[in-house]
Amino acid sequence: MKPSPFAYSAPTSLADALSVLAEVGADGKVLAGGQSLVPILNMRLAAPAHIVDINRIPDLGFVRVEDGGVRVGALARHADIEGDDAAYGALPLLRQALRLVAHPVIRNRGTTVGSLAHADPSGEMTAVLALTGGSVELARQGSSRTVFADEFFLAPLESAVEPGELAVSAFFPSPVAMTGTTFVEVARRHGDYAVCGLAAMVTLEQDGTIGQARAAYISVGPTPVVLDLTEAVHGQRAAEADWAAAGQLAQGQVDPEPDIHASADYRRHLVGVLTARALHEAAGRAA
Amino acid sequence: MSEPAGRAGEQVYDVVLHVNGVLRPASVPARRLLSDCLRHDLRLTGTHVGCEHGVCGACTVLVDGRPMRSCLMFAVSAQGSEITTVEGLGTPDDMHPVQQAFRECHGLQCGFCTPGFLTTIAAFIEENPEPSEEEAREAISGNLCRCTGYQNIVKATLRAAELSRDSPGEST
Numbered sequence: 311m312k313p314s315p316f317a318y319s320a321p322t323s324l325a326d327a328l329s330v331l332a333e334v335g336a337d338g339k340v341l342a343g344g345q346s347l348v349p350i351l352n353m354r355l356a357a358p359a360h361i362v363d364i365n366r367i368p369d370l371g372f373v374r375v376e377d378g379g380v381r382v383g384a385l386a387r388h389a390d391i392e393g394d395d396a397a398y399g400a401l402p403l404l405r406q407a408l409r410l411v412a413h414p415v416i417r418n419r420g421t422t423v424g425s426l427a428h429a430d431p432s433g434e435m436t437a438v439l440a441l442t443g444g445s446v447e448l449a450r451q452g453s454s455r456t457v458f459a460d461e462f463f464l465a466p467l468e469s470a471v472e473p474g475e476l477a478v479s480a481f482f483p484s485p486v487a488m489t490g491t492t493f494v495e496v497a498r499r500h501g502d503y504a505v506c507g508l509a510a511m512v513t514l515e516q517d518g519t520i521g522q523a524r525a526a527y528i529s530v531g532p533t534p535v536v537l538d539l540t541e542a543v544h545g546q547r548a549a550e551a552d553w554a555a556a557g558q559l560a561q562g563q564v565d566p567e568p569d570i571h572a573s574a575d576y577r578r579h580l581v582g583v584l585t586a587r588a589l590h591e592a593a594g595r596a597a
Numbered sequence: 598m599s600e601p602a603g604r605a606g607e608q609v610y611d612v613v614l615h616v617n618g619v620l621r622p623a624s625v626p627a628r629r630l631l632s633d634c635l636r637h638d639l640r641l642t643g644t645h646v647g648c649e650h651g652v653c654g655a656c657t658v659l660v661d662g663r664p665m666r667s668c669l670m671f672a673v674s675a676q677g678s679e680i681t682t683v684e685g686l687g688t689p690d691d692m693h694p695v696q697q698a699f700r701e702c703h704g705l706q707c708g709f710c711t712p713g714f715l716t717t718i719a720a721f722i723e724e725n726p727e728p729s730e731e732e733a734r735e736a737i738s739g740n741l742c743r744c745t746g747y748q749n750i751v752k753a754t755l756r757a758a759e760l761s762r763d764s765p766g767e768s769t
Contacts, residue, residue, distance in 0.1 A: 311649040315607045318627030318673060341674070348669040349650035352630075361627065365674055389663070413739025415717060416651060418663040419670070500738045 313351035320363040332451040334360040336473040345420035346428045375400045379483040388417035400484045403491040407434045413501040427477045429469040432503040432529040440534040441509045441526035444482040450475045463533035489513040490595030494588045504529050505572045506580035510588035514596045530566040548593035557582035612676045617685030625672045632656040634672035643683040654740030657713040658682050664720045683712035694760035695719045704753030706744035722758040
């Protein structure tokens, strides 16, 4: 339960970090919060030759409300974002989801951008990025690019971050007016990986009827699964909408895998129940 | 940086950690976990090591006042931060309110998990001086105890908050 030996760099500027990452290429692994990486190293599931510790780079820990959304830096800890009232005001879904990310102590160290780059199919923040249509800013020596959520998550534990690149920030767009959100999940124990979970977003029309209902699911696919469930509830009044129908619609569109924690059928069952529950709750917050 | 030691060719780093108010030098390879550095290099064996992958919470220490898993940090990364281990919370004659509360409420049996609970709760009651029982349960949800069944730890958490309120300024 100790990591294999590795070469170590702790650059003190973004430019230095990109230079080291360019040099070490595919041998390099970025260490930010380390709450997913270090367990993997301790269990020797991975043995990167070179660890690039970005914790000494100043100015990457920001949580910033920008025009149209919230941008968080590579060193913004989950707890920093969860506790940021301005970020909550701009996008309540951030705090709603972060409360469910592991345990408070893990959130003190783990970073949101790191968890996106890790691309765990049960990572809550992957669903938030996917549902909001957010993006990740990737920098390499001499250039940078913006990758949107639908192209960022490639496979379980595989994101679009390439060797030599550093995920420097993530942007989560705020929803339009009259939109309510929530994040619900079922886990064996509080703080454990979710057996099934979803971020939900409901937008009402001026007359109070449902204009749009969407959700993004974790733990039921290789990457976050975004579904538009509007057709099941469109035009209905939020108070008496047929949320169960939206749940059934969602069930038909997911293809979960079984594992030791839950069968595929149970996960599909949860998709139905949790979808109805989440959309109902989100709609209640939309007015 | 000094001569390689231990495994052939493995680079050793000279670090100075700020632990419980004291600057402590150590020579460690980059892969030395903070938990192992505290225990083996600095001989602060109050920090316990259980699962070594962040699940059990026994190794929790305060880093710049925030509880973190010392088994999920490298000692080289901890340089420059103020670290508080259970040894830094209080002494038998001058216990921290959390330690006092654990004694009063019988919040431990074998004691293996206790250092992690104490550090976690010490930070929690600073942040939330009047927690509800539900909040107390959530605060300790990342720490495992196989003896007590948690009831007395929840009681101790609430009692610690009470003791801190009664004697402000005594907690770290």
